[in-house]
Amino acid sequence: MPHLLQQFHLRLRSIFRRDLVDHELDDELQFHLSRLIDQEIARGLPPQEARYSALRLMGPIAQNQEVCRDMRQVNWIEDLQQDLRYTVRTLCRNPIFSIVAVVALALGIGVNTAMYSVAYGMLFRPLPYAEPDRVAVVYMNYSPRDFRFGTMCMRDYLLWKDNNHVFENPSIFRNQSMDIGGSEGLPEQVDGAAVTAGFFSTIGATPLIGRGFVPGDDKPTADKIAVLSETLWRRRYGSDPAVLGRTITVNGGPVTVIGVMPAAVKFPRTSVEVWTNLPLVPPTRYGPWFYRGVARLKPGIGMPQAQAELATIANLMMQENPYYKRLEFPVLMLRDALVGTSMKSALLALTGAVGLVLLIAVVNVANLMLARAAVRRREIAVRLSLGAGRGRLVRQLLTESVLLAGLGGLAGLGVAWWCIRLIRVWNPGNFPMIQFIQLDGGAVAFMAAVSVLAGIMFGLAPALQGARTDLSQTLRESGSASGGSSGSRSVRAVLVVSEIAISLMLLVGAGLLLRSFANLHRVTAGFTKPPRQMLSMLISPSKEKSQDVRTGLAFDNELLRRARGIPGVESAALTDSIPPNQQGDADTFVLDGQELGPGEMNPVITLGTVTPEFFSTMGIPLVRGRYFDDHDLPDSAPVALVSEAFARRYFPGQDAVGKRIKQSGPGFGDNWMQIVGVVGNVKYMGLTMDTAMAYYMPLAQSYSPRIYLVVSTSGDASLVAERLRAEIQSLDPTLTLAQVETIEQSMDQSVSRPRFNAMLLGLFAGIALVLAAVGIYGLVAYWVAQRTREIGVRMALGAGPADVIRMVAGQGAMLAGFGIGIGLAGALALTRVLQALLFGVSVRDVATFALAPLGMILVVLLATLIPAIRATRVSPVAALRCE
Amino acid sequence: MSKPADLVQGTLDLLILKILALEPQHGWAIAQRITQMSGDVLRVGQSALYPALHKLEQQGWIRAEWKTSENNRRAKYYSLTLAGRKFLTREAAQWQRLAAAISLIVTHA
Numbered sequence: 001m002p003h004l005l006q007q008f009h010l011r012l013r014s015i016f017r018r019d020l021v022d023h024e025l026d027d028e029l030q031f032h033l034s035r036l037i038d039q040e041i042a043r044g045l046p047p048q049e050a051r052y053s054a055l056r057l058m059g060p061i062a063q064n065q066e067v068c069r070d071m072r073q074v075n076w077i078e079d080l081q082q083d084l085r086y087t088v089r090t091l092c093r094n095p096i097f098s099i100v101a102v103v104a105l106a107l108g109i110g111v112n113t114a115m116y117s118v119a120y121g122m123l124f125r126p127l128p129y130a131e132p133d134r135v136a137v138v139y140m141n142y143s144p145r146d147f148r149f150g151t152m153c154m155r156d157y158l159l160w161k162d163n164n165h166v167f168e169n170p171s172i173f174r175n176q177s178m179d180i181g182g183s184e185g186l187p188e189q190v191d192g193a194a195v196t197a198g199f200f201s202t203i204g205a206t207p208l209i210g211r212g213f214v215p216g217d218d219k220p221t222a223d224k225i226a227v228l229s230e231t232l233w234r235r236r237y238g239s240d241p242a243v244l245g246r247t248i249t250v251n252g253g254p255v256t257v258i259g260v261m262p263a264a265v266k267f268p269r270t271s272v273e274v275w276t277n278l279p280l281v282p283p284t285r286y287g288p289w290f291y292r293g294v295a296r297l298k299p300g301i302g303m304p305q306a307q308a309e310l311a312t313i314a315n316l317m318m319q320e321n322p323y324y325k326r327l328e329f330p331v332l333m334l335r336d337a338l339v340g341t342s343m344k345s346a347l348l349a350l351t352g353a354v355g356l357v358l359l360i361a362v363v364n365v366a367n368l369m370l371a372r373a374a375v376r377r378r379e380i381a382v383r384l385s386l387g388a389g390r391g392r393l394v395r396q397l398l399t400e401s402v403l404l405a406g407l408g409g410l411a412g413l414g415v416a417w418w419c420i421r422l423i424r425v426w427n428p429g430n431f432p433m434i435q436f437i438q439l440d441g442g443a444v445a446f447m448a449a450v451s452v453l454a455g456i457m458f459g460l461a462p463a464l465q466g467a468r469t470d471l472s473q474t475l476r477e478s479g480s481a482s483g484g485s486s487g488s489r490s491v492r493a494v495l496v497v498s499e500i501a502i503s504l505m506l507l508v509g510a511g512l513l514l515r516s517f518a519n520l521h522r523v524t525a526g527f528t529k530p531p532r533q534m535l536s537m538l539i540s541p542s543k544e545k546s547q548d549v550r551t552g553l554a555f556d557n558e559l560l561r562r563a564r565g566i567p568g569v570e571s572a573a574l575t576d577s578i579p580p581n582q583q584g585d586a587d588t589f590v591l592d593g594q595e596l597g598p599g600e601m602n603p604v605i606t607l608g609t610v611t612p613e614f615f616s617t618m619g620i621p622l623v624r625g626r627y628f629d630d631h632d633l634p635d636s637a638p639v640a641l642v643s644e645a646f647a648r649r650y651f652p653g654q655d656a657v658g659k660r661i662k663q664s665g666p667g668f669g670d671n672w673m674q675i676v677g678v679v680g681n682v683k684y685m686g687l688t689m690d691t692a693m694a695y696y697m698p699l700a701q702s703y704s705p706r707i708y709l710v711v712s713t714s715g716d717a718s719l720v721a722e723r724l725r726a727e728i729q730s731l732d733p734t735l736t737l738a739q740v741e742t743i744e745q746s747m748d749q750s751v752s753r754p755r756f757n758a759m760l761l762g763l764f765a766g767i768a769l770v771l772a773a774v775g776i777y778g779l780v781a782y783w784v785a786q787r788t789r790e791i792g793v794r795m796a797l798g799a800g801p802a803d804v805i806r807m808v809a810g811q812g813a814m815l816a817g818f819g820i821g822i823g824l825a826g827a828l829a830l831t832r833v834l835q836a837l838l839f840g841v842s843v844r845d846v847a848t849f850a851l852a853p854l855g856m857i858l859v860v861l862l863a864t865l866i867p868a869i870r871a872t873r874v875s876p877v878a879a880l881r882c883e
Numbered sequence: 884m885s886k887p888a889d890l891v892q893g894t895l896d897l898l899i900l901k902i903l904a905l906e907p908q909h910g911w912a913i914a915q916r917i918t919q920m921s922g923d924v925l926r927v928g929q930s931a932l933y934p935a936l937h938k939l940e941q942q943g944w945i946r947a948e949w950k951t952s953e954n955n956r957r958a959k960y961y962s963l964t965l966a967g968r969k970f971l972t973r974e975a976a977q978w979q980r981l982a983a984a985i986s987l988i989v990t991h992a
Binding site (some may be wrong): 031060 | 914
C-alpha cells in the first residue's frame, strides 16, 4: 500500500510540480557533470580542458532529460498540455475556419441537445406519480361511434368493474369545464374533472394538504366535495390552508374543499385545476358516454393479460347490448396517454431531423479539417521528419478536433437554451408536459457526450490521413500548390454529396409539412363570415336565471337583445356548437320509415342546438327549405335542420325537407321532428376531420342553460369583447363568462400544432441548407485555389471567363447531381414517418419532390458561383508565377 | 564506454538495486561502483543511468532524497525501499538461475 501511495505521490508531483522536478533533474545531472570534471582534473587536465572533456563524456544532456521524463510516465499529460496550447494557437491563426467550424457544431449540437431535452421530458422524465408504469388509461371504442380513444358510459363501467380481475380498483373520470363562484372573487371557469373515489390512489398522487378522495366518496348519497390544484389554490385562495373544509360554488352548487394537489399532478388534462367526486348513481339506461377509465395493474400482471381480459369483457358487453358493434377497450399506459400518439410521431420525425442536422455539421467540419489537413501536409511532414511519432501526431490532430467540438458543444448549450425558449414561446397551447422540458444536468451530459463523439467522428479521417503523409514526396513538392491528394479530394467530394443528400431530405420533409400547413389554412370550416369579425364566449347563467326552460329562454332572449344593442354588433346567436372544433353534442338518430335490422344503428353524428340567427350570424348557407325562426317554440311542432352531407347520404335524389327524424340514443322517447331545411356542411371536430354530417335542433325545443354566445361584428370582433362582457354581467352578476375569443383565434389554435411542426422542421432544414452551402462553397473554392495555375494557363491560351465558370460550375453541378439523386431516394424512404402529421398532402407529393431539388440546385449554384467568378479574375501572369 | 544495449535487458536495474542494497548512493557513485565492482569491464553513462534511476523510482523500488555529498555539495541520494529489497531478492535469484544455465551451455556445448 505505501508502495502505491508513493507512486501516486511521485506522479502527482511530476504533473503539478513539473518545474521543480525538472529543476531537480537538472541539478542531479549538474552534480554528475561536476564529479566528471573533478575526475578529469584529477587525471591532470587543466580546468577548462577538463570541462570540455567532461561534457563530451556526458553526451547529449537535453535528450536525456526527455528520456527521464518519459520514464516518469507523465508525458501524455504534458503532451496534452502542449497539444492544447498548440491547438489554441492554430485555431487563433485561422479565425475564419475556427468560427465556421464552431458555429456549425454549435448549431448541430445545440438543436440535438434541445431535442434531447424535449424527448427526455416527454418520454422519460419520471412522472410525479407512484409507480406510473402500472397505471393504464382505458378507452372504449365501438361502432357506430368509431372513435378509437372514445368514452364509456356508467353501465359499461359497472360491468367492467364487476368482471375485472387484472386491475386494482378501476376508476373513471370525466373532463368538464367547471364554473367556480363564491365570495372570494369573480366567477371563473377552469378545467376540471369529475372522478370516482379511487382516482387519486389509482394514479398514485398524494395531496399537498388535506386528503384525496377515499372509498365511499362516490356513493350516490355522498356530499359534493372537491380537491383543488395547487395553482388554483394559490391564485384564487391565496395559498390559505383554511380553504380545507370551506364551501365553494362549483357549477352553481355548493361543494366542500377537502384537499389540494401539488402543481405537478396534471391528470387527466394538463390544464386541470379542480377535481370533484363523481357519484355513481345507478344508471337506468345506457349513456351518456362521458367517461374514460383509469386503473392500476395488479402486481405481476402485464399488459397482454389485461388486454385479454378486457377483450372478454368487451364480448360480454356486446352480448348484453346489441347496440354495440365491434366493441373494444384500447389501453394506453399513463405516459402514452399524456403525451398522445400524434405527438409521438412528431417527436420521432423531429428527432430524426436534428440527427441529420448534426450529421451535416459533422460532415461539414470534417470537410474543413480535410481541407486544412491538406494545406498542413508540409507542416506535418516537417514535424514527422523532426522525429514526431505518428501516434503522437494523430493524438495532436484529434486533440484539435475534440477541442473544436467542445467549443461547439459549449456554444451549443446556448443554442439549446434558445431553442427551448423558442419552443415555450411557440408552444401550441396543448403541448403536453411542457413543464417537464428543461435544460438540466442530463442535457449537459448529453451535450458533452455528443461533442466528444462528434469531435472524434470528424477528426479521425483527417488525422489518420495526416499521419499517413508520405514524407519524401511531400517535402519535395513545391510550396504553395501542394495539397490534396486525389484520394483526399474524393473523400471530400463524398462528404459534400452526402451533405447535399441529407439537406435535401430535410428540405423535402419541411416542404411536405409546410404544404400540409398551407392546406389546413385553405380549409374552410363551412362558414363565410370572416373569422376575425366573430366573437364567441361561453355563458353559464346562475341557477336562478336558468331554473326552468321558460325563465331560461326569457333570459337568453334578453341576453341576445342586449348583445345586439352594442355598437358594432351586427348579429348575435346562441349555440352549443362552434366551428372549427367545438362540437356541442353527438348522437345517433332514427329516420321515419327507415328500415334498420335488429341491433343496427345509424352513426353517431354532430347534434347542434342553436337559436334561429346562428346560421346567418356565421354565414352558413341555406341549401333548401328554411332556417329555424322565432315561431319554433317549446310548444310548437318539433323541427330539425340537417346538413347537406346528411341530406345527400340519407335522402339521395329526394327532398330532405318534410321528412321526419328522431334523436335516438337508447332511452329517448318518441319525439319526431320535421326536417324544415338543409344547411351547408360545417366542421365541428377540427379542420382535419371530414365528417360534416350533422343535424340541428332549436334551442327553444332542446333547452340547455350553458351555451355559447356568438356575435358577428362590422369590424374587429375583439373590440366589442369588453362592452359585451360588461353588458352580460350586468344582466346576471353571478354568471360565469369563459372562453372569450374570436373565431380567428380558435381557428388559429386548431392549426397551432401543425404550424409548430412545420416551423421546427423548416428551421432545421434551413440550418442544414446553410451548412451544406458552406460545405459546397468550401470544397469548390479549394478546388479553384488548387487549380489557379491550370486556370491561368487556360486563360493565357485564350479561354474566356465563360469557359472558366463552366469548368468550375461543372464541378458543383456534378456534386449536386449525385447528392440530389441520393437525397430523393432517401426522402422517399424517410418521409413515411411524417404520414400521421400530413393533411391533404401525400408523402410522395410531386410538387414538393420537384421544388425541393430545384431549391437545392439554386443553393449549390450560388455556393459555386462565388469561387467560379473569383476564378475568372485569375491573372494568367500571376498564376504562372505563383509556383 | 558501454551502452545500455550492451547489457542484457534489465541487467542495469539489477546492478543499481544491488549497489543500493549496500548503502544509499547518488548517481555518480553508483556509476563508479559498477565500474569498480565489475573490474572495469562495465561502464554506465549518464544517458542510461538516470533514466533507469527515474524509472526505478517511479516503480517504487527506490526512493530519493537530497543530501550533502562527501565533497560538500547537494546530491540526490537513492536508497532501496522495502518493496525494492524484496524485488531485488527475487530478481537476483532469477539472474543466478539464468546465468548458471547460460554458462552451463557455453562451457559444455
